Amino acid sequence: MTHEIDSSRSRADQLENTAETLARYRSSQASGTAEYASMVERYYKLVTDFYEFGWGPSFHFAPTMHGESLEQAIANHQYFLGDALGLRPGMNVLDVGCGVGGPLRSLAQKYGSEITGLNISEYQLSKCEEYNTKFRLDDLCHVLLGDFMAIPAQDRSFDAVYHIEALAHAPNKEAVYAEIFRVLKPGGIFAGYEWCMTPLNNLDNAEHSALKEGIEFGSACPHIVSFNEVNDGLQSVGFELLETRDRALDSSPDTPWFSPLEGNVRTLRGFPRSTIGRKVTSLTLRLLQSLRAVPKGAFEVQEILNIAADSLVAAGRLGIFTPMYFHKARKPT
Numbered sequence: 001m002t003h004e005i006d007s008s009r010s011r012a013d014q015l016e017n018t019a020e021t022l023a024r025y026r027s028s029q030a031s032g033t034a035e036y037a038s039m040v041e042r043y044y045k046l047v048t049d050f051y052e053f054g055w056g057p058s059f060h061f062a063p064t065m066h067g068e069s070l071e072q073a074i075a076n077h078q079y080f081l082g083d084a085l086g087l088r089p090g091m092n093v094l095d096v097g098c099g100v101g102g103p104l105r106s107l108a109q110k111y112g113s114e115i116t117g118l119n120i121s122e123y124q125l126s127k128c129e130e131y132n133t134k135f136r137l138d139d140l141c142h143v144l145l146g147d148f149m150a151i152p153a154q155d156r157s158f159d160a161v162y163h164i165e166a167l168a169h170a171p172n173k174e175a176v177y178a179e180i181f182r183v184l185k186p187g188g189i190f191a192g193y194e195w196c197m198t199p200l201n202n203l204d205n206a207e208h209s210a211l212k213e214g215i216e217f218g219s220a221c222p223h224i225v226s227f228n229e230v231n232d233g234l235q236s237v238g239f240e241l242l243e244t245r246d247r248a249l250d251s252s253p254d255t256p257w258f259s260p261l262e263g264n265v266r267t268l269r270g271f272p273r274s275t276i277g278r279k280v281t282s283l284t285l286r287l288l289q290s291l292r293a294v295p296k297g298a299f300e301v302q303e304i305l306n307i308a309a310d311s312l313v314a315a316g317r318l319g320i321f322t323p324m325y326f327h328k329a330r331k332p333t
């Protein structure tokens, strides 16, 4: 199950369109959920290179134990999901919203399952395909271009389905769960990590609301849901809910999930993610933009990411938001 990606479009072409893409992203955001698909597609065209620079090929947070590297924490978070899904050789698995495929290559390599990465971003999928080939995993790892609100796959195609921080972009949770239910085989497991407001979020608190909006604006998320909305949504489309857990609580107290955004400025990989690193990048981009050395709009893209990062850190500190609400559900036989 593969889809041809036009990889002939160069990175330069992508970058030249930054200002135009940014303007369209802004106007699609103003249209709310009606424009979610173009909003997300444009957002990832703008930010993918920044993400890869700061995070590597896996675009998600992880609970971190004291002394553990970010890379190790990210891999362990992926294996927690692989174990929950019972992955093994011979299984046909769908990764919903696969990014550039860091998680799917890591899981295919560890468990030997065949994994197809679904993504609405053609830019990310062309990179995913390139890396699958580069790491000689193209026999196990495939790509599928499409919208998770209308998954281009037959009913009952997959033994297991997962997502890592991707359904935060869905305009309607029940509708996307119904699509996943449709493509999953009876008895199959669906598990993932969802971005959620926790029970500590107070709807009447102006600071909480502003932080939620900052995360939604800076991360192209139409609406961040509560734990109950995830649980009820899964059950309303027919899933049996087997397990839920906020994995943010699994971090050591001194290394909360958002600590990479506060950053370790002493390491090369940590610097661009850190508060200082993000400021330096913004200033550098502003200068380079005025010299026309980077595409118009690059500075504003970094500013959008800064709003997201600052809101994520503040909401994380208050405990009102988690990017890792683990949910595991089964399609009845």
Ligand SMILES: C[S@@+](CC[C@H](N)C(=O)[O-])C[C@H]1O[C@@H](n2cnc3c(N)ncnc32)[C@H](O)[C@@H]1O
Pocket (backbone or CB within 6 Å): 037, 040, 044, 057, 058, 059, 060, 096, 097, 098, 099, 100, 101, 102, 103, 118, 119, 120, 121, 124, 146, 147, 148, 149, 163, 164, 165, 166, 167, 169, 170
């Ligand atoms: C935060 S990234 C996570 C990527 C990946 N799961 C990872 O952990 O590296 C969210 C991903 O969801 C994809 N996505 C968002 N909306 C989508 C949609 N409607 N259909 C398919 N993919 C979508 C984005 O393009 C992006 O790759």
